[in-house]
Amino acid sequence: MLALQRVFVVGGIFSQSPQCASHFVRHFSVCPVLRSPKRHSPYSSVDTERYSSLVKSVMSSRVSSQTPTTLQEEDEHIYGPIVKAQTTTRSEVREPKITHPFLSSDWTLGTEEPESGPPTRVVLNRGKFLAPSVTRILQQTLSQEQTFYLERWKRRMIAELGEEGFKEYSQNLFRQGKLFHSALEDVLTLGVTWKDRNPSETSEYAPEVQGYMKSISHILEDVSAVRAIESTVHHDTLNYLGIVDCVARYRGVLCVIDWKTSDKPKPSLSNTYDNPLQVAAYAGALNVDGNYKYQVENGLIVVAYKDGSPAHAHQLHSELMLEYWKMWLMRLEKFREQRSSHTSNMI
Numbered sequence: 001m002l003a004l005q006r007v008f009v010v011g012g013i014f015s016q017s018p019q020c021a022s023h024f025v026r027h028f029s030v031c032p033v034l035r036s037p038k039r040h041s042p043y044s045s046v047d048t049e050r051y052s053s054l055v056k057s058v059m060s061s062r063v064s065s066q067t068p069t070t071l072q073e074e075d076e077h078i079y080g081p082i083v084k085a086q087t088t089t090r091s092e093v094r095e096p097k098i099t100h101p102f103l104s105s106d107w108t109l110g111t112e113e114p115e116s117g118p119p120t121r122v123v124l125n126r127g128k129f130l131a132p133s134v135t136r137i138l139q140q141t142l143s144q145e146q147t148f149y150l151e152r153w154k155r156r157m158i159a160e161l162g163e164e165g166f167k168e169y170s171q172n173l174f175r176q177g178k179l180f181h182s183a184l185e186d187v188l189t190l191g192v193t194w195k196d197r198n199p200s201e202t203s204e205y206a207p208e209v210q211g212y213m214k215s216i217s218h219i220l221e222d223v224s225a226v227r228a229i230e231s232t233v234h235h236d237t238l239n240y241l242g243i244v245d246c247v248a249r250y251r252g253v254l255c256v257i258d259w260k261t262s263d264k265p266k267p268s269l270s271n272t273y274d275n276p277l278q279v280a281a282y283a284g285a286l287n288v289d290g291n292y293k294y295q296v297e298n299g300l301i302v303v304a305y306k307d308g309s310p311a312h313a314h315q316l317h318s319e320l321m322l323e324y325w326k327m328w329l330m331r332l333e334k335f336r337e338q339r340s341s342h343t344s345n346m347i
Helices: 049-059 071-079 134-139 144-188 207-215 275-286 318-346
Strands: 008-010 013-015 223-235 240-250 253-262 298-305 312-316
Touching: 134 240, 134 275, 134 318, 144 207, 144 223, 144 240, 144 253, 207 298, 223 253, 223 275, 240 275, 253 275, 275 298, 275 312, 275 318, 298 318, 312 318
Parallel strands: 253 298
Antiparallel strands: 008 013, 223 240, 240 253, 298 312
């Protein structure tokens, strides 16, 4: 009997097992799997709205960034990598239909405000800003594949912890995230660098965040000239808003800084999920927001670890920020199309 073969569809391209591949061209009908009816993708059956709160917790700057980004890698470890067939078709480079500059054309060097003084903190006023948040836009424009992995991750966690256990786990992540950002706020508003601080003046942090603070201690030594903390940014032209964790100089370069926490190592930028798009979106909004008299071209994502191991700092230089800015514009475009389609269906 012929062994049942698996066929994967990756990016619209068939990938076959070696047994089938050898007969594919000359004996197309030899592979029994290829004659089977087309099955629906498991991604298409996922209820995106049902998992919006889960995605929000993943993307929120205040919540532990313990995302299921490594699930596909775990699959490959267990089942082996998916073999992609060679193709001569050149993939098209996607570009946003509506472009918008990342930097403000109205900004000049003479308008830049001095770096002295307390950090800016623009409080979110929902009555004033009738615009969707960056987090909401990203969570509602996930691909079917991303949503599928989020669903499976949640099911696995519930299987291990139970419904109540998973709920408690999520609440603990949220609480730890708030405590971590609160501790960071205390440090960054003092106006001195971490290495210049008097140890006797260091406040006693909650036990839940002591590991995180130890983890980022070497990063804080290179952070100076803090210009904004937990401050709202609004892009009035593209109509979205967000709350920036921090704007400061890292090793002399002005950056939008996003602080994340994790129990698992995230040594590369690809491990940070949609966070680079988030940072680019914040920077793009800040650059046109009249509350900030300066421009930011660079970003930094810092991943702190609960066990105190050294945090990873992922720098986004100006060229890379422009690439993520384009990707953000496409997600924003997708969000608008979905909302427009939803409105049309209700009429």
